[in-house]
Amino acid sequence: MQIEQARVLKHAQFSGDYRLLTLEAPVISALVEPGQFLHVRVPRLEQSVLRRPFSIYEAGSGQLGILYKQVGRGTEALARVVEGETLNLIGPLGNGFPLPEPGTLPVLVAGGYGVAPLRLLASRLKDKGILFVGGRTAADILCVQDFEAMGWPVQVATEDGSSGMKGWVTSVLDPWLDAHPGEMMTFYACGPDGMLKAIGERAVRHESIAWLSLDKHMGCGVGACLACVQKIRLPDGEEVLERVCREGPVFEAREIVWK
Amino acid sequence: MTNTRQHDSRPDMTVNLAGIRMKNPVMVASGTFGYGPEYADLVDLNRLGAFVVKGIRMQPCPGNEVPRMVEVRGGLVNAIGLQGPGVKKFITGYLPFLRAYDVPVIVNIWGQTEDEYGEVAAHLDGVPGIAGLELNISCPNVRHGGIAFGTDPQVAGRLIAGVRRRTRLPIIPKLSPNVPDIGMFARMAEESGADAVSLINTIPAMVVDVATRRPVLANKIGGLSGPAIHPVAVRLVWEAAKAVKIPVIGMGGIMEPEDALEFLIVGASAVAVGTANFTDPSTALRVVDGIEKYLVVHHMRDLRQVIGSVQV
Numbered sequence: 001m002q003i004e005q006a007r008v009l010k011h012a013q014f015s016g017d018y019r020l021l022t023l024e025a026p027v028i029s030a031l032v033e034p035g036q037f038l039h040v041r042v043p044r045l046e047q048s049v050l051r052r053p054f055s056i057y058e059a060g061s062g063q064l065g066i067l068y069k070q071v072g073r074g075t076e077a078l079a080r081v082v083e084g085e086t087l088n089l090i091g092p093l094g095n096g097f098p099l100p101e102p103g104t105l106p107v108l109v110a111g112g113y114g115v116a117p118l119r120l121l122a123s124r125l126k127d128k129g130i131l132f133v134g135g136r137t138a139a140d141i142l143c144v145q146d147f148e149a150m151g152w153p154v155q156v157a158t159e160d161g162s163s164g165m166k167g168w169v170t171s172v173l174d175p176w177l178d179a180h181p182g183e184m185m186t187f188y189a190c191g192p193d194g195m196l197k198a199i200g201e202r203a204v205r206h207e208s209i210a211w212l213s214l215d216k217h218m219g220c221g222v223g224a225c226l227a228c229v230q231k232i233r234l235p236d237g238e239e240v241l242e243r244v245c246r247e248g249p250v251f252e253a254r255e256i257v258w259k
Numbered sequence: 260m261t262n263t264r265q266h267d268s269r270p271d272m273t274v275n276l277a278g279i280r281m282k283n284p285v286m287v288a289s290g291t292f293g294y295g296p297e298y299a300d301l302v303d304l305n306r307l308g309a310f311v312v313k314g315i316r317m318q319p320c321p322g323n324e325v326p327r328m329v330e331v332r333g334g335l336v337n338a339i340g341l342q343g344p345g346v347k348k349f350i351t352g353y354l355p356f357l358r359a360y361d362v363p364v365i366v367n368i369w370g371q372t373e374d375e376y377g378e379v380a381a382h383l384d385g386v387p388g389i390a391g392l393e394l395n396i397s398c399p400n401v402r403h404g405g406i407a408f409g410t411d412p413q414v415a416g417r418l419i420a421g422v423r424r425r426t427r428l429p430i431i432p433k434l435s436p437n438v439p440d441i442g443m444f445a446r447m448a449e450e451s452g453a454d455a456v457s458l459i460n461t462i463p464a465m466v467v468d469v470a471t472r473r474p475v476l477a478n479k480i481g482g483l484s485g486p487a488i489h490p491v492a493v494r495l496v497w498e499a500a501k502a503v504k505i506p507v508i509g510m511g512g513i514m515e516p517e518d519a520l521e522f523l524i525v526g527a528s529a530v531a532v533g534t535a536n537f538t539d540p541s542t543a544l545r546v547v548d549g550i551e552k553y554l555v556v557h558h559m560r561d562l563r564q565v566i567g568s569v570q571v
Contacts (some may be wrong), residue, residue, distance in 0.1 A: 224293035
């Protein structure tokens, strides 16, 4: 965990409403593992006391990439950041995705911009896997070209049917799972809670491990304030509250006690 | 020679707060810095005046449901609900980390009954590595304890006197801003055996989501902290400091050194940085440097020259 002043190298539209912020942050970028996150002090976010957490889309060569969409005050202010100015970052934070079980196929499942940390994961994995990505419309389906360029097959579902299969991401995942009954796999997922829960259920059914990256409202980002807790089931059956920012954001599906 | 002279010209920033010897007057407030490891990679804990750990009661406490925190203009509203490991686990599992540092540790304690405060105090009495106890009689986020004990002067006085009998450690009741006469509460604390008082705790508050018409926090209400409450806190610290002879610790919305200096000028002997730690973990250290610089610029050789120097 480091604190670093990062210079904005590039800030541009990624696709549709999504933007990619590229930062020069040699200290933090060298430490990043896929699935970890950054806590960003957004400049000119008036009367704000909290940083904003972002997952990491790319890390390397002294640079960090944040893929985001304007969803609130924080991201609206972030969108006004210009090339050349500096941002204060704390990172990398949390625990990233563990490596796949030996001999298993990495099965990545993303909802919307939840694909960002999975893209970084895929770029670091030795073995190719498969990506399932879902979103509301075609505009919410990101990074397909990135994965295809790495030689990964990609299957897409959208709620309005404007790209790929009409429906949730499970509508493309389930038939594929049915067609690969004997396949040994490790699931990785990032997206809304409902999707994560669904992936966890499938992992249990297929007796596979599923690493799920949770998104919770955070305060400090380092484990001090206890705002972002999640109920977790320990191996001995005891249920405890763990900090998504510190013990997470990645948990194994069986650990998570959903509401 | 040059080094020596520079050293000599540095103002005396030390504070002896009811026997707690601090390098400087700047603490980190309970619940905003965890138990030590959380910020240790980012901040030199040895440079803090004191470290106030998150509230502890006898038993482990799960805290409230999420959402527990929401940002508002000029601050945040939290309803964490004093999640904590309980006093025994705190002593064995949490306190050892901070003992490796040269910083006084003040343990914030609470209970669901008046008697539980005394029980926790008795458990911590004589434990090496504890410099003092802050009594949380002002948390707005727990159903039993906290603010319920801190807004009735009779109950608060009885509770403080009860803790006094069960520990030799300095005891520092943390006062609620939600009272009509803070001076009266501060005096009550002093007369009941408190060694210092700290204030203010958060201000009870509520945030509603207009789309769903539901309270944003699962606990419905929470406590407001951050720069929005700073002027309220300065007024209350001023009134409390006028009312008592024991030291007052000022807190509430410190973001910059000037905010801390306001507390010192109206009579606080020390200050605590809370919410601003989330904004910038180095705030407390910036405040230390800023206070020292202020003393130098104003040709003051000793922090005590600024404490209570308000011109009214």
